[in-house]
Amino acid sequence: MNSSLGSEIDSFYESAPPLKERDSIMEKLNEFVELNCKGTKRVVCVTSGGTTVPLEQRCVRYIDNFSSGHRGAASTEYFLKAGYAIIFLYRRGTSQPYCRSLPDDPLLECFEATDELNIQVRQPYSEAVKRAIRDHHAAVAGGFLLKLPFTTIFEYLQVHFSQTLIFYPFFMINDGNANFPPDFFFKIAIPGRSFLLFIEYLVLYYEQMLQMVAVSLRSLGPLAMFYLAAAVSDFYVPWKSMAEHKIQSGSGPLDMRLVQVPKMLSVLRTEWAPMAFCISFKLETDTKILLDKADMALRKYKMNAVVANELLTRKEVVVVVTDSEKISVQRDKTEAGSDVENPLVKLLVDRHSAFIKDSNA
Ligand code: 9Z3
Numbered sequence: 001m002n003s004s005l006g007s008e009i010d011s012f013y014e015s016a017p018p019l020k021e022r023d024s025i026m027e028k029l030n031e032f033v034e035l036n037c038k039g040t041k042r043v044v045c046v047t048s049g050g051t052t053v054p055l056e057q058r059c060v061r062y063i064d065n066f067s068s069g070h071r072g073a074a075s076t077e078y079f080l081k082a083g084y085a086i087i088f089l090y091r092r093g094t095s096q097p098y099c100r101s102l103p104d105d106p107l108l109e110c111f112e113a114t115d116e117l118n119i120q121v122r123q124p125y126s127e128a129v130k131r132a133i134r135d136h137h138a139a140v141a142g143g144f145l146l147k148l149p150f151t152t153i154f155e156y157l158q159v160h161f162s163q164t165l166i167f168y169p170f171f172m173i174n175d176g177n178a179n180f181p182p183d184f185f186f187k188i189a190i191p192g193r194s195f196l197l198f199i200e201y202l203v204l205y206y207e208q209m210l211q212m213v214a215v216s217l218r219s220l221g222p223l224a225m226f227y228l229a230a231a232v233s234d235f236y237v238p239w240k241s242m243a244e245h246k247i248q249s250g251s252g253p254l255d256m257r258l259v260q261v262p263k264m265l266s267v268l269r270t271e272w273a274p275m276a277f278c279i280s281f282k283l284e285t286d287t288k289i290l291l292d293k294a295d296m297a298l299r300k301y302k303m304n305a306v307v308a309n310e311l312l313t314r315k316e317v318v319v320v321v322t323d324s325e326k327i328s329v330q331r332d333k334t335e336a337g338s339d340v341e342n343p344l345v346k347l348l349v350d351r352h353s354a355f356i357k358d359s360n361a
Contacts, residue, residue, distance in 0.1 A: 033219075284310060
């Protein structure tokens with residue numbers, strides 16, 4: 001990791017508020033890993049929806065990132081169908097697997113009361129509701145689908161400084177899972193650096209949501225896939241410099257400084273999950289720069305593939321960019337209700353199979 005990225009990461013986490021549900025997330029992850037991370041079972045972490053950037057600590061206003069969560073939700077269904085277990089890291093309130101065919105405005109449209117006690121599904125929705133309930137319940141009850149919600153960029157890339165966590169990283173070391181930044185031992189070895197800094201480093205490098213997932217899946221090696229469809233904020237307001245209370249109007253234009261969110265893709269690739277099959281997404285509104293930007297991301301972050309999509313046509317066509325190919329993947333327009341995620345996931349599952357074979361050769 002270069003030192004400027006290292007210091008961007010440090011500043012980001014130093015300024016982040018604590019992750020509230022860290023213990024229950026860890027518990028759910030452990031259960032999921034125990035159930036699914038054995039044999040040749042493949043696991044994919046699908047990230048979905050946009051992260052928010054709060055402008056006030058007691059947040060009234062925030063900057064949002066465009067994403068309905070459709071890509072992540074639809075892809076999750078296809079990965080489940082292909083036999084994968086899924087960690088669905090999603091933005092609260094965005095599209096959910098198996099709910100795409102149901103009306104969300106309002107969902108109550110689907111139901112009617114037959115008498116005082118009973119409710120039934122209205123005829124036009126009955127097939128869709130039955131299918132959604134059956135498939136969703138089977139995935140959750142079978143333990144193949146773990147859903148973890150986030151809202152802010154701080155939750156998505158989170159740290160928790162609580163005392164109870166301090167010793168957790170030591171267990172990780174004993175498990176052989178520890179992976180420190182290259183300058184870690186150098187930094188703690190500098191005379192005068194305190195034991196607290198040592199503890200802080202351990203906690204910093206272990207307690208983010210995406211990282212918690214990545215580290216949990218490390219033992220899977222090439223069987224793990226990351227499918228990073230979430231639209232992650234590029235800029236944020238550091239927690240410490242953020243107004244505590246609602247920003248008041250009436251005192252002229254608002255002057256606010258946003259700093260760059262550290263690019264966690266390189267850390268994911270090189271440190272958290274170096275053996276995994278990693279797919280990121282590149283969204284642009286200008287088609288002229290899209291493929292070049294995807295190509296740059298592929299090389300810079302050492303992804304196995306980057307899925308390039310343009311805002312207006314994203315539901316019709318995407319281009320899968322690898323180091324040797326640019327494959328256009330289209331929705332099958334001849335089939336009613338078809339989507340582009342179906343052929344996209346098929347292609348990536350095939351590529352993942354080849355990747356596993358090569359890694360084991
Ligand atoms: C995507 O490009 C997704 O395909 C969409 C899906 C967000 C466009 P919807 O949720 O849309 O179905 O409505 N996601 C990644 C967007 C992104 O922020 N990428 C970063 C970038 O382009 C890299 S992590 O710089």
